[in-house]
Amino acid sequence: MKLTFGPVPSRRFGMSLGVDLSPYQKQCNFDCLYCELAPAQTTDHQDKIVPIDTIITELKTSLLKHKNLDVITLTANGEPTLYPYLDELIDEIDKIKGDVKTLILSNGANINDKNIQNTLSKIDIVKLSLDCANPKGFRKIDRAFGDIDIADIINGMVEFKKIYKGEFVIEVLLVKDVNDKIDDIKALKAALDKIKPDRIDLGTIDRPPAYDVMPISYEKLRQIQNDLGKLPINITARTSQKIKQQFFTKDEIIQTLKMRPLTLLDIENLFDETSQNIFKELVKKGLIIKNTIASVEFYESK
């Protein structure tokens, strides 16, 4: 049974060595419409549990073999916070990881639990999902176990942000006609404004999903990025980004990057060649600064 995988280069978090905390089967408290894994009965605990020693032994071997890693990514066939020894595991990883950062990719369902908040606060980068802030839409897209409530999750995220010193990323995955309506985006914006994550990863389906659902277009993602206001948003969609590059004057570039930090990929997609050269000059002059959040570079006007 392979517990570590990679390293794989990730645009979102750099060179990542994955650790699977549910290697035997899918064990998740969500059954998302867009999941890349086959649908499975939701659960609030793991039945099949991999021992910590087994994980650490394999991780030690992988770390000896693979240098130049950015992150050790705790993930799972399902939800990694269901792993019952997560707290102890993080302590053990901290002893062997050296300079490599730890990252967890969680659906956020357990974040209102103080013990989980304390455990996750020991991780360098925490990525939690927030697909929909409306209760009805949340149940429709994430199909959560039992009475898991989106208001509790949002509240947990707000509380977590207060105690967390690392880099906090919220991932939003948008599905056509499910969580992309005006009301959904308004509720999402209100929740994100309260949570104040360091970065938001905004994406849509780009791998075959568990259920018959469709992605939204790149243009719509960009529109929603604008609707969400002045937040550092990283559009993660891998679908071809066919938008027409435009000319921006120096003042327009400064104003655009004052309104909202943009990633280099956004800039390359939006600005034509002349504007990109102006942009580079502004960076050289220090009028535009680079801010790296969990390995993704954002540019903003001073």
Ligand code: SF4
């Ligand atoms: S939280 Fe992740 S693993 Fe669980 S159903 Fe959703 S996408 Fe799949």
